[in-house]
Amino acid sequence: MSLSANNPDRISWLHVDKNSDFPIQNIPFGVFLTRDDIVTIGTRIGDTAIDLGALHQLGYFEGIPLTDDIFLQDTLNDFIADGRKTWRLVRDRIAEIFDSENESLKNDKKNKERVLFRLDEIEMQLPVQVGDYTDFYSSIEHATNVGTMFRDPDNALLPNWLHIPVGYHGRSSSIIPSGIPVHRPQGQTLPAGATEPVFGPSKLVDFELEMAFITTDANDLGESIPVEEAEQYIFGLVLFNDWSARDIQKWEYVPLGPFLAKSFASSISPWIVTLDALEPYRTESPKPLKKQLPYLQQKGKKSFDINLEVAIQPKKAKETVVSRSNFKYMYWSMSQQLAHHTVNGCPINSGDMMGSGTISGTAKDSYGSMLEITWRGEQPVTMSDGTERKFINDYDTVIMRGHCEKNGTRIGFGKVETQLLPVFETKKKR
Ligand code: MN
Numbered sequence: 249m250s251l252s253a254n255n256p257d258r259i260s261w262l263h264v265d266k267n268s269d270f271p272i273q274n275i276p277f278g279v280f281l282t283r284d285d286i287v288t289i290g291t292r293i294g295d296t297a298i299d300l301g302a303l304h305q306l307g308y309f310e311g312i313p314l315t316d317d318i319f320l321q322d323t324l325n326d327f328i329a330d331g332r333k334t335w336r337l338v339r340d341r342i343a344e345i346f347d348s349e350n351e352s353l354k355n356d357k358k359n360k361e362r363v364l365f366r367l368d369e370i371e372m373q374l375p376v377q378v379g380d381y382t383d384f385y386s387s388i389e390h391a392t393n394v395g396t397m398f399r400d401p402d403n404a405l406l407p408n409w410l411h412i413p414v415g416y417h418g419r420s421s422s423i424i425p426s427g428i429p430v431h432r433p434q435g436q437t438l439p440a441g442a443t444e445p446v447f448g449p450s451k452l453v454d455f456e457l458e459m460a461f462i463t464t465d466a467n468d469l470g471e472s473i474p475v476e477e478a479e480q481y482i483f484g485l486v487l488f489n490d491w492s493a494r495d496i497q498k499w500e501y502v503p504l505g506p507f508l509a510k511s512f513a514s515s516i517s518p519w520i521v522t523l524d525a526l527e528p529y530r531t532e533s534p535k536p537l538k539k540q541l542p543y544l545q546q547k548g549k550k551s552f553d554i555n556l557e558v559a560i561q562p563k564k565a566k567e568t569v570v571s572r573s574n575f576k577y578m579y580w581s582m583s584q585q586l587a588h589h590t591v592n593g594c595p596i597n598s599g600d601m602m603g604s605g606t607i608s609g610t611a612k613d614s615y616g617s618m619l620e621i622t623w624r625g626e627q628p629v630t631m632s633d634g635t636e637r638k639f640i641n642d643y644d645t646v647i648m649r650g651h652c653e654k655n656g657t658r659i660g661f662g663k664v665e666t667q668l669l670p671v672f673e674t675k676k677k678r
Contacts (some may be wrong), residue, residue, distance in 0.1 A: 251339075251527060252340045252343060252344075253272075253273065253275055253336075253339040253340045253343035253524070254273055254524065254525065254528065255526060256655065258272055259272065259348045260293050260294070260346045260347065260348060261271035261346060261347070261348045261350075261354045262293045262294050262364075262423070263295075263296075263520075264293060265294060265295070267658065268295070268377070269651050269658065269661060269662050270292045270293055270294055270660065270662070271294075271658065271659070272293055272346055272347070273525065273657055273659060274292075274521060274525050274660070275293070275339045275342050276291060276292060276484070276520070276525070276534040277289065277290075277324055277327070277519070277520050277522070278290055278291070278292070278372055278373075278375045278518050278520065279321075279322060279324060279374070279518075280365075280372050280518075280523045281370060281371040281650075282299060282369070282370055283369040286304070287373065287639060288301040288319060289319040289321060289324060289327065290319075290365075290521060290592070293346055295366070295367050295606045296364050296367075297364070297365040297370050297401050298342070298346075298364060298365075299362070299363050299365065299663070299673040300319040300338075301319040303319075303342075303345070304316070304320075305395055305571070306359055309338065309341055312334065312336065312338060312341060314330070314334070314338070318330070322373065323374070323375070323377045323599065324375050324376050324483075324520070324580050325376055325377055325598045325599040328462065328464045328598045328599060329465050329598035330462070331464060332480050333373075334484065336524060339525075341671075357657060360611075369653070371489065372425055372427070372519075373425060373518070374424070374425050374516075374518075375425075375486075375516075375518060375519070376520075376599040377599050377600070378420035378423050378599055378601045379597050379599050379600055380417070380420060380588055380597065380600045381417075381419065381420040381514070381601045381603070382416070382589060382600070382601075383415060383418045383490060383506075383603035383605060384415040384457075384580065384585050384602065384603060384604055385415060385416075385605040385606075386578050386579055386580040386585065386604055387577055387578055387579060387605055387607050387608050387616070388409075388534070388579040389403070389576075389577065389609060389610055390605060390607070390620065391404075391605075393608060393619075393620045394480055397619065397624055404481075405595070408474075410536075411538065411541065412546075413580035413584050413585045414576075414590075415602075418511060418514070418603070419510075419511040420514045420601070421513060422511055422616050423514050423516060423601065424513060424666075425516060425518045426517055426518055426662075426663060426664040427666070428515070428666070429667040429668070429669045430491055430513040430666055430667070430668055431668075431669050431671060432497065432642060432670055433450050433453070433493050433671075434447065434448060434510040435447070435450060435496040435500075435508050436449065436500065437495040437498075437499050438499045445499060449670075450494075450495055450496055452493060452494035452495040452639045453454060453491065453493055453640045454491070454492045454494050454617050454639050454640060455490075455491060455617060455640065455646045456490035456491070456492055456605075456606040456617050457573055457608075457616030457648060458487075458488040458489070458599045458604045458605060458606055458607060458616070459485050459486065459488055459575055459650065460485065460486050460488035460516060461523075461582050461604075462482070462483045462485070462486070462520055462599065462600070462601055462602075463481050463483065463537060463586070463596050463597070463598065463599075463600045463601075463602065464482075464483055465596070466595070466596040467590050467595055468595060469593060469595050470593040471590070471595075472590045472591045472593060472657050473586055473590045473596070474543075474587060475546050475583050475584055475586075475587035475642060476546070476583070477545060478582070478586040479523060481586065481596065482582055483519050483520065483522065483523070484522040484523055485520070485521055485523070486517045486519070486661065486664075487517035487648045487649070487650050487663065487664045488515070488517075488519070488603050488604070489516075489646060490512065490514045491510075491512060491515065491666075492506075492509055492510055492619075493508075493510075493512070493516060493556075494509070494619055494639070494656070496508055497509030498507040513666075514603070515664050516662050517650075517664040519661065520664055521661055526552050526659065527650045528551050528655075528659075529554065529652035529654055529659070530551070530552060532550075532551060532645045533546070533549075533550055533551040533578065533604070534578075535556070538614040543587055543588075543591055544584050544587060544588060546581060548595075550581035550582070551578060551581055551639065552662075553574065554574060554650050554651070554652050555650065555651055555652070555653070556571075556573045556647050557569055557571060557573070557650075558571040558573075558646065558647070558648050559646075559647045559648075559649075560631065560637060560644050560646055560647075561644065561647060562633055562643070562644055563643040563644070565631060565633035566633075567632070567645075567647060568629070568632045569659070570613075570621055570629055570637075571615055572613060572614055573607050573608060573609050573614045573615070573616050574609060574614075575604070576604075577607055577608065577609050578607060582602070582604075585602060585604075586602070589602070590624070602628060608620055618637065618640065622637070625638035642669065642670045643667065643668065643669070644667070645665060645667045646665070647663055647664070648663060648665075649662070649663045
């Protein structure tokens with residue numbers, strides 16, 4: 249099936265800045281509140297948001313099997329459940345409607361007013377209702393760095409790591425869109441040298457630079473998804489900041505893995521960029537260091553060349569970029585993650601979200617967390633205002649960006665931007 253929406257020669261009649269993450273070749277999906285306080289599913293070209301609910305009511309999706317209210321919903325779950333064939337038809341149609349050679353909507357002033365919004369007229373929402381959220385641990389550099397710091401430098405990578413895409417089940421209730429602030433969590437920690445834990449605000453709040461993919465309904469209970477078929481169940485990706493409290497994590501994580509250190513918040517970028525839009529940016533995964541079991545063996549290019557960066561912006565200063573990484577560093581691919589996740593027959597549903605795990609490269613300036621960048625706080629980084637950071641301070645904003653670029657076409661994710669606030673003050677009862 250061709251992906252005509254990806255045609256690199258197409259230009260839109262909507263204005264697109266040269267360095268925009270959202271040319272007509274992107275066509276991501278999101279959910280937003282309009283200026284009239286109506287929630288709708290939409291897409292974006294340049295800095296114009298497009299109301300797909302309104303477009304559908306005007307008949308622009310005629311011939312595509314869609315229910316009347318498919319875009320008049322507050323989540324993308326039902327649309328995603330319609331499957332890849334429908335996503336492709338809709339994305340291709342949107343590309344046609346906004347092609348510079350198509351004058352139908354372009355010359356219809358009244359309909360354009362219904363369909364098009366400036367970004368300052370809308371408020372982005374969570375794009376899906378996340379039923380289940382799983383976080384993997386698939387960057388070999390990250391796993392090695394953390395193993396070195398938390399356990400044993402000589403055996404940093406546990407023996408299972410090269411055989412299993414290691415993961416754990418997270419909480420979906422605290423997944424939030426870009427722009428929603430996060431409070432510093434409280435919890436139990438074991439101070440250095442102490443034998444008894446103390447309770448209080450985490451002193452080591454950190455980000456994790458990740459991406460997350462969103463699935464459609466994939467399998468029934470008991471059924472597994474072969475690695476070579478896995479991609480057809482992946483709708484798209486978002487940037488993912490998996491907030492972590494390192495001091496809480498260190499005390500609680502043995503033997504069952506992360507718990508409250510991770511579940512207080514995870515922030516995502518609001519536009520889901522489809523796997524189809526990322527097609528031109530495929531690349532090889534790193535070569536396996538050990539032979540993988542047959543159900544995990546993959547052929548071809550299953551990774552994507554996505555440039556990632558993290559910046560920290562103190563309250564009254566300019567942002568400072570602290571990391572530049574790339575999605576292609578992932579040792580285990582999304583296909584392998586999904587094949588492994590379902591190999592025991594666990595069902596995957598529309599709107600499930602799978603975090604990649606922190607994406608670190610080999611160089612210090614490509615590490616995906618402050619834990620690694622400052623090596624547990626031993627080597628602080630300097631901000632633009634001269635202050636130093638070991639971890640994240642109250643009122644700092646963490647900004648993650650991601651984009652692909654090849655032959656002059658750039659497809660990006662925009663950003664996920666989150667401010668860290670002090671501990672939540674519970675209102676005292678009078
Ligand atoms: Mn994580």
